[in-house]
Amino acid sequence: MQWRSDVHRRASARLATNLNSASEEMARNEPNAEEYDAIKTTVIGWVEEYERILEEAQPAIDRRDEDVMDAVEDREEEATHTVERMLEDFEENDQMFEKPSMKLKVPWKTNLRRTVLLPMLKISLKKLMPP
Numbered sequence: 001m002q003w004r005s006d007v008h009r010r011a012s013a014r015l016a017t018n019l020n021s022a023s024e025e026m027a028r029n030e031p032n033a034e035e036y037d038a039i040k041t042t043v044i045g046w047v048e049e050y051e052r053i054l055e056e057a058q059p060a061i062d063r064r065d066e067d068v069m070d071a072v073e074d075r076e077e078e079a080t081h082t083v084e085r086m087l088e089d090f091e092e093n094d095q096m097f098e099k100p101s102m103k104l105k106v107p108w109k110t111n112l113r114r115t116v117l118l119p120m121l122k123i124s125l126k127k128l129m130p131p
Contacts, residue, residue, distance in 0.1 A: 031039065
């Protein structure tokens with residue numbers, strides 16, 4: 001935190017120094033009326049050129065934005081369809097698993113413990129035990 005504070009203090013001091021020197025330079029070299037008018041005319045020309053280019057480009061910008069939105073909507077529909085199919089598959093798999101396990105005489109959780117989990121635990125313990 002201290003480092004960040006030091007960096008901020010040094011940057012602020014440098015910015016103040018640079019702005020101060022720029023301000024002094026501007027005071028020494030103030031533009032006269034002719035230079036001011038020339039600069040103003042140049043800036044107004046830039047703005048007018050920007051507005052002309054934007055007006056010319058606006059139809060292409062609108063088409064691009066519409067194409068992007070169409071693509072986003074299409075992708076959203078595809079993703080929604082994929083998720084819906086995935087959930088249907090999960091439900092179908094759950095039903096396929098529940099039907100046989102419900103027919104067992106031993107509840108499926110107990111059967112799962114006895115047939116899968118306990119043998120896996122025994123194998124894991126054997127691997128951990130030194131020979």
